[in-house]
Every structure is written in structure tokens, then in C-alpha cells.
Amino acid sequence: MLTDITIGQYVHGDSVVHVLDPRIKIIITIILITSLFLIGNFWGFAIFLSFNLVVIKISNLPFKKVLKGLKPIVFLVLLTVILHIFMTRGGEVLFQWKFIRIESEGLYTGTFMASRILLLIMFTSLLTLTTSPLQLTDGIEYILKPLKKIGVPASEISMMMTIALRFIPTLMEEAEKIMKAQKARGADFESGNLIQRAKNLIPLLVPLFISAFRRADELALAMESRCYQGGKKRTRLHIMNINRRDITALILAIALAVVVSFF
Amino acid sequence: MSLLELENVEFKYHGQTEPALKDINLTVDKGEFVAIIGANGSGKSTLAKLLNVLLRPDKGDILVENINTKNKKQIWEIRKNVGMVFQNPDNQIVATMVEDDVAFGLENIAVPSEEIRERVDHALELVGLTGYETHETHKLSGGQKQRLAIAGIIAMEPSCIVLDEPTAMLDPQGRKEVIETIDFLNKEKDITIILITHFMEEASIADKVYVMNKGKIESQGPPAEVFEEIDYLRSINLDVPAVMEVANGLKSKGMKIPEILTIDGLVDALC
Amino acid sequence: MLIELKNVTHIYDQEQKIKALDDINLEIGEHEFIGIVGHTGSGKTTLVQMFNSLIKPTSGDIYVDGIKTTGKKPDLNHVRQTVGLVFQYPEHQLFEETIYDDVAFGPRNLNLDQEEVDKRVKVALDLVGLEYEDFKDRSPFNLSGGQQRRVAIAGVLAMRPRVLILDEPSAGLDPQGREKLKGLLKRLHQSYNITIILISHRMEEITQLSSRVIVMDHGKIVLNGSPKEVFSHKDKLEKLSLELPEITEILYRLKERGCDIRTDIFTVEEAVDEIINVVGSQNYVN
Numbered sequence: 001m002l003t004d005i006t007i008g009q010y011v012h013g014d015s016v017v018h019v020l021d022p023r024i025k026i027i028i029t030i031i032l033i034t035s036l037f038l039i040g041n042f043w044g045f046a047i048f049l050s051f052n053l054v055v056i057k058i059s060n061l062p063f064k065k066v067l068k069g070l071k072p073i074v075f076l077v078l079l080t081v082i083l084h085i086f087m088t089r090g091g092e093v094l095f096q097w098k099f100i101r102i103e104s105e106g107l108y109t110g111t112f113m114a115s116r117i118l119l120l121i122m123f124t125s126l127l128t129l130t131t132s133p134l135q136l137t138d139g140i141e142y143i144l145k146p147l148k149k150i151g152v153p154a155s156e157i158s159m160m161m162t163i164a165l166r167f168i169p170t171l172m173e174e175a176e177k178i179m180k181a182q183k184a185r186g187a188d189f190e191s192g193n194l195i196q197r198a199k200n201l202i203p204l205l206v207p208l209f210i211s212a213f214r215r216a217d218e219l220a221l222a223m224e225s226r227c228y229q230g231g232k233k234r235t236r237l238h239i240m241n242i243n244r245r246d247i248t249a250l251i252l253a254i255a256l257a258v259v260v261s262f263f
Numbered sequence: 264m265s266l267l268e269l270e271n272v273e274f275k276y277h278g279q280t281e282p283a284l285k286d287i288n289l290t291v292d293k294g295e296f297v298a299i300i301g302a303n304g305s306g307k308s309t310l311a312k313l314l315n316v317l318l319r320p321d322k323g324d325i326l327v328e329n330i331n332t333k334n335k336k337q338i339w340e341i342r343k344n345v346g347m348v349f350q351n352p353d354n355q356i357v358a359t360m361v362e363d364d365v366a367f368g369l370e371n372i373a374v375p376s377e378e379i380r381e382r383v384d385h386a387l388e389l390v391g392l393t394g395y396e397t398h399e400t401h402k403l404s405g406g407q408k409q410r411l412a413i414a415g416i417i418a419m420e421p422s423c424i425v426l427d428e429p430t431a432m433l434d435p436q437g438r439k440e441v442i443e444t445i446d447f448l449n450k451e452k453d454i455t456i457i458l459i460t461h462f463m464e465e466a467s468i469a470d471k472v473y474v475m476n477k478g479k480i481e482s483q484g485p486p487a488e489v490f491e492e493i494d495y496l497r498s499i500n501l502d503v504p505a506v507m508e509v510a511n512g513l514k515s516k517g518m519k520i521p522e523i524l525t526i527d528g529l530v531d532a533l534c
Numbered sequence: 535m536l537i538e539l540k541n542v543t544h545i546y547d548q549e550q551k552i553k554a555l556d557d558i559n560l561e562i563g564e565h566e567f568i569g570i571v572g573h574t575g576s577g578k579t580t581l582v583q584m585f586n587s588l589i590k591p592t593s594g595d596i597y598v599d600g601i602k603t604t605g606k607k608p609d610l611n612h613v614r615q616t617v618g619l620v621f622q623y624p625e626h627q628l629f630e631e632t633i634y635d636d637v638a639f640g641p642r643n644l645n646l647d648q649e650e651v652d653k654r655v656k657v658a659l660d661l662v663g664l665e666y667e668d669f670k671d672r673s674p675f676n677l678s679g680g681q682q683r684r685v686a687i688a689g690v691l692a693m694r695p696r697v698l699i700l701d702e703p704s705a706g707l708d709p710q711g712r713e714k715l716k717g718l719l720k721r722l723h724q725s726y727n728i729t730i731i732l733i734s735h736r737m738e739e740i741t742q743l744s745s746r747v748i749v750m751d752h753g754k755i756v757l758n759g760s761p762k763e764v765f766s767h768k769d770k771l772e773k774l775s776l777e778l779p780e781i782t783e784i785l786y787r788l789k790e791r792g793c794d795i796r797t798d799i800f801t802v803e804e805a806v807d808e809i810i811n812v813v814g815s816q817n818y819v820n
Contacts, residue, residue, distance in 0.1 A: 166400065174626075184588060186644055236379075
């Protein structure tokens with residue numbers, strides 16, 4: 001069912017990783033991902049992999065869920081490996097059959113790239129698995145704040161994300177209802193070729209868009225009447241505090257990044 | 264001094280030939296519970312939007328705590344003073360979490376964080392949603408969503424709350440919850456209420472009722488007086504509660520009973 | 535039997551094992567008018583979606599017009615043609631550019647020929663009181679809310695169902711709109727022999743229209759009988775915190791005060807006469 005889709009993949013918890021300040025977590029993720037591109041050998045990947053496993057353990061995440069998060073990119077990873085194996089030339093010839101030839105350089109680069117992609121996804125999913133979407137938006141808003149000076153509408157972006165999060169479940173429910181209503185009139189959403197199927201979605205999408213626009217309209221009025229004035233300075237109910245734990249985590253992450261990048 | 268004053272207000276939507284509202288005169292005093300009833304298209308929702316400066320009148324004046332809504336500089340002052348609750352419970356909730364939604368208005372008017380916390384907790388208590396602080400808003404029932412919307416408004420401590428058909432999309436249970444909350448806020452907390460509705464039974468608990476039809480106020484007074492004209496009310500497409508119909512039927516057959524608004528009233532009068 | 539449910543159970547949250555329907559047995563025959571009442575979340579909406587196979591039960595069997603819809607590869611086209619379903623706020627499903635096309639959506643899905651589609655659209659629009667020539671080329675989005683709802687209902691009627699289910703069809707309508715709707719339902723039931731299943735919070739609607747009332751609570755059918763029978767279980771309904779029809783409520787309250795009065799009356803006129811008879815003749819204890 002459509003409504004079963006959860007937003008993000010946040011797993012509720014109260015581990016050390018969960019309670020870290022979202023801004024710190026975002027910054028740490030950025031640092032680690034950057035260093036991922038500076039790594040020169042497999043030792044770095046090995047260290048990052050064990051780091052990931054340790055964090056998963058500490059934050060009590062179900063390992064299955066982490067693996068599930070990697071599933072969608074398996075294809076991309078395989079493609080990278082295969083392309084490199086067959087296209088990159090250099091080193092010893094490891095295998096040859098007619099025009100197919102695998103050389104050591106290709107195998108090495110392929111695996112190297114694949115490891116990098118896998119770790120990249122692992123880092124980002126660790127962030128989204130341990131940080132609620134709400135905290136993420138708040139964190140992003142704060143991090144973008146300095147960019148306000150050069151005209152980046154940080155609070156508006158964050159407000160947009162908040163509203164999107166708020167309305168995704170509502171619109172999902174609505175989509176399911178409209179779909180059923182059209183099915184009751186004999187609509188078929190399941191069969192036909194790709195073009196046919198896309199065409200069959202019109203009776204779902206048109207009412208859904210109309211409803212989304214109507215909701216947006218009413219929401220705008222409601223927000224305005226509650227004194228929302230766009231970019232004007234607002235206060236917040238939840239104030240984020242950085243404490244010693246956050247600083248320690250940040251220092252550890254930087255140290256790890258330095259070690260791994262220049263190892 | 265009245266809290267809210269409308270003098271000869273007229274309003275026309277862009278591109279329409281007929282004004283949506285004309286000759287509207289209305290006053291609301293502090294602590295009063297005023298109901299505005301009318302059928303679909305009678306202009307009652309337009310009136311609500313004028314009170315909150317979502318629209319401005321073409322003619323006449325609207326004074327909120329003596330500030331004219333034409334005064335563009337004080338628009339936020341007026342909006343802070345006139346809280347609005349809308350019909351569709353889903354389309355006025357901004358946040359994913361209950362407490363964040365109540366805080367939304369306070370954040371907008373830059374209330375300091377510690378004070379937001381206090382006011383949010385207090386508002387949730389008044390509408391009976393204490394304990395729901397960290398619940399997800401989209402999982403609440405319709406009645407709870409509307410009470411949440413009311414909490415978001417009372418947290419801003421407005422001088423009055425305007426509710427635009429707050430129960431039209433709710434089931435009987437939700438309708439009861441919302442009306443009881445409104446009644447409590449008015450009677451116990453002295454909050455001024457302007458309830459716009461097409462349900463006569465909801466209007467019957469008000470101090471004063473205005474009946475709107477075709478953009479005009481056609482009748483006004485205490486509910487017992489206004490609701491005496493059952494045939495008129497039915498003719499302007501209002502929902503007359505069965506108990507009033509029965510009372511009217513009994514009267515027309517010669518039975519002598521006083522003006523009836525509720526089942527309790529009828530039963531008391533008969534037995 | 536048109537529709538038959540045998541031991542139908544539906545669990546909608548596998549993890550928490552929440553039962554939307556709990557061991558339902560029900561038969562619905564030709565030419566019935568059934569009212570279904572119950573709280574939000576009592577399972578009414580899930581139940582009616584079982585009737586036209588929009589939801590499949592976790593266990594149990596359902597037969598629609600002799601087809602076992604819980605079996606392998608049921609003829610869903612036939613099922614959905616037999617059982618039409620009008621959802622709550624059906625105007626939110628309109629999508630075509632013209633009213634004609636929107637109403638014709640169902641018949642076209644049935645692969646009917648142009649002539650038959652034409653005929654069905656005409657009849658359906660006529661039934662809901664919209665003049666075919668005036669309305670067929672207009673956009674459904676420029677109509678009033680009440681008219682939009684009638685177009686949506688016409689869209690289901692054009693499927694020519696033998697059973698018509700309506701979920702809160704009068705929500706948000708004004709008294710005139712509701713009267714028109716009631717008239718339509720009566721006509722469909724009496725002149726067109728359609729079995730009607732009406733979900734409503736308005737007890738007056740239920741008592742004035744239906745020949746059988748089903749009361750649901752926590753996924754179970756708790757009462758099932760004629761309006762008179764069902765609304766005589768005042769205590770049980772109160773325990774479920776369901777409202778009584780206002781007139782029934784008045785009569786019960788008078789009875790509690792010692793009036794020897796009938797409580798199985800559902801119209802204003804009859805109630806007035808009964809009260810005058812009883813109270814007027816001083817046949818009560820104060």
C-alpha cells in the first residue's frame with residue numbers, strides 16, 4: 001500500500017549517535033564523504049567500513065535495514081565494476097577469451113570505485129537512519145544560515161522541507177483513495193505497456209494535483225493569518241545546543257578523516 | 264468600547280458583478296460569544312477573511328481593538344489579535360509534530376524560546392491535548408486536528424478567535440469535541456469567540472446570533488429570539504434541528520410552549 | 535444473494551495485528567436499502583470496499599453475484615460493474631476536461647460501443663438532475679461543489695451497477711442538496727430496483743431511507759435489523775456513544791419522564807401527532 005512508504009528511513013532510538021546535534025552529524029557526514037574521495041588505497045576503505053560497523057552497533061540499528069538501504073544502488077555498483085573491468089586497460093592480463101580481456105588495472109579501479117560508492121551511501125544512510133527528518137531540516141537551516149548573506153533563502157528552504165514532510169503522508173492517503181475510486185469505475189493501473197500505463201495514470205494525477213494546489217492555497221492563508229512573513233526573523237521552540245559530546249564526536253571524525261586520507 | 268466593529272462594510276470579489284457582502288454592521292464585545300450563521304454562499308466566509316485582513320473592504324470600516332484594517336502598517340498587529348481557525352483540519356497544520364505546530368505562530372512573532380515552551384504547554388492543556396506534544400499531526404483524528412488548530416491560535420493570545428465552519432468536515436464525535444472546547448474557552452477562560460457555521464444547534468449556545476443571506480445580515484439577536492422564525496430560516500437553506508421542528512409543529516397545533524432550542528428544553532416544557 | 539461474506543477478517547496492520555474487520559458474516563439481497571452506521575474507524579469503509587473487491591480480506595470468503603472474489607482470478611470487471619462505489623467527497627476524483635468525458639470514463643473502461651456510452655451518460659446525468667445538453671461540454675471544475683458531487687455520482691451510475699454503495703454522500707451539502715440526494719436514492723431504489731448501501735453519520739437519513747440498519751463497532755457487526763429494531767437498543771447505542779436520531783432521542787426522554795409514548799417514530803409530523811396525543815390527553819405522570 002502507498003501509505004506504507006515511510007519518509008526517510010529514520011529508526012527511532014536514544015543512542016549516543018541519535019542524540020548528537022543534527023548540525024554536527026551533517027558536518028561529520030560531509031567531512032567523511034569528502035575524505036572518501038581523498039583515499040588512495042584499500043586500507044582507508046577498510047578503516048571506514050569498520051567505522052561504519054561500529055556506528056551501526058552503537059546506534060542499535062537493525063543491520064538488515066542498513067543493507068536494505070543499499071539495495072537500490074546494487075545495480076549502479078555492479079555497472080561501475082563491469083565497466084571498469086572491461087574498459088580500463090593496464091597492468092597484467094588476468095583473463096582472455098576471444099575479444100574479452102580483463103586486465104589487473106581494470107579490476108582494481110572497478111573495485112575501488114564500487115567501494116567508494118558503497119561507503120558513500122552507507123555514510124548518508126547512517127545520517128538519515130539516526131536523525132529524524134525534522135531534525136535534519138532544522139540542521140540544514142542552521143548550516144545554510146551564513147549563506148543568507150549571499151541571498152540563499154535558508155529559512156524558506158527549511159520551511160519548504162518541513163511542509164513537504166508534513167504533507168507527504170496526507171497526499172499519499174489521498175492518492176490511494178483516488179486510485180480506488182477510479183478502480184471502482186473500472187480503471188486499470190496495472191496492465192499495458194509503459195506508455196499505456198503512463199496514460200492510465202492521468203485519472204490519478206489530475207485530481208491529485210488539483211487537490212495539492214487547493215491545499216497549498218488554503219495552507220498559505222492559514223500561515224499568513226498566523227503571522228508567517230517569509231524570511232523575517234523567527235524564534236524557535238527547539239533550540240539546538242552543542243555540548244562536549246558533540247565536540248568530541250567532531251574531533252574524532254576529523255582525526256579519522258585525516259588519518260584515512262593521508263594514510 | 265467594542266473589540267470588533269464593522270461599519271457599513273461592502274466587499275466585492277474581483278471580476279464579480281454582485282458584491283459578496285453589503286451593508287454589514289456588526290459589533291463584538293470582549294468576552295462575547297457571537298455566532299454568524301448562513302447557508303453556502305451567503306458571504307459568511309468572506310466576512311471571516313475580512314476580520315483577519317486576508318481581504319480588505321471596498322467600502323466601510325473594520326476596527327479591531329480600534330485599529331482600522333485599512334491601516335497597512337498594523338496588519339500583523341491585527342492578525343495577532345484576530346486568530347483564525349479554518350474549515351479543513353488538514354490544510355492548516357504546518358508541522359509534523361503537535362508541539363511544533365502550536366509553536367508555529369509564536370515563532371513567527373518572535374517570542375523567546377522559553378516562553379514558547381510555556382505557552383505551547385498551556386495552550387495544549389486548554390484544548391485537552393496534553394500528552395500529545397510529540398505525536399505526529401497527520402495521525403490525529405479530525406476533532407483532535409481542529410483542537411490542535413485552536414491551540415495554535417490561543418497560544419498567540421489573540422483578543423478574539425474567529426472559527427470559519429470548524430466542524431463542517433468532522434464526524435459527530437469530532438464536532439462535539441470542538442464545540443465543547445469552544446464553549447469552555449468562552450465560558451471559563453473568557454475568550455471572545457466568533458463562530459461561523461451553518462449548524463443552528465451550534466449557534467444556539469452563543470450569546471448573540473447574526474443570520475446572513477445573500478451577503479447581508481438579515482436578522483440578529485439572542486438565539487432564542489432569532490430561531491423563532493423557523494420558516495424563514497428554512498427558506499434560506501439553513502439546517503433546522505429536528506427538535507425545533509417538533510416544537511414548531513406543536514405550537515402550530517395550538518400547544519403553548521416557550522421558545523425551544525434544545526432537547527432538554529423541549530422535554531422540560533412538556534413534562 | 536447479491537453479496538455474501540463468510541467469516542471475513544481483515545488485518546490492516548500486520549505488525550500490530552489491528553483488525554479492521556473481525557469475523558464478519560453478512561448477506562445482502564436484491565432490492566435492499568441498507569444503512570450502515572458506526573464511528574470513524576469502526577470498519578464501515580473497509581467493509582464496503584470488500585464488496586467490490588477494492589480490498590481483499592486477510593481470511594474468509596466473499597461472493598458477489600455468484601463470483602467468488604476471494605478465489606483465483608475473479609472477473610473483477612464484472613464485480614465492479616455489479617457493485618458501484620461512491621466514495622466520500624467523490625467530487626475530488628473528477629479529472630476530465632468535460633462533464634461528458636468524466637461520466638463516460640466508467641462505461642469506456644467497460645469497452646462499450648459509442649452509442650451505448652452516449653446513452654448511459656445521458657441517463658446518468660438525467661438521473662442526478664443535470665440537463666445533458668447544457669452540461670455535457672462544460673468543465674466539471676467550473677461547477678458548484680454540490681453539482682460536482684452529482685457529476686461524480688453520475689460517473690458511478692453510468693456503470694449501471696445493481697448495488698450502489700455511498701460513503702457519506704451528504705457530507706458538506708446544505709439542506710436542499712441533501713433533500714435532492716435523498717430523492718435520487720429513493721428513485722434509484724424504487725424505480726430502478728438498485729440495492730443501495732448507505733454509510734452516514736446522519737441518523738435521520740438512515741431511519742428515513744433504509745429498510746435495514748447495520749451498526750458496526752471495532753470491526754464487528756453489533757446490530758443488524760430494521761430501523762425500529764436497531765434504534766430500540768438505546769442503551770447499546772449509547773454505550774457505543776452513537777447518537778440516536780434526534781426525534782427518537784426526544785421520545786425516549788419523554789418516556790423516561792413517565793410519558794407513555796411510542797419511541798419507534800422517525801418523522802417530525804408523526805412525532806408531533808404522537809406528543810399531542812399523549813401529552814395533550816394528560817396521559818402522563820409528572
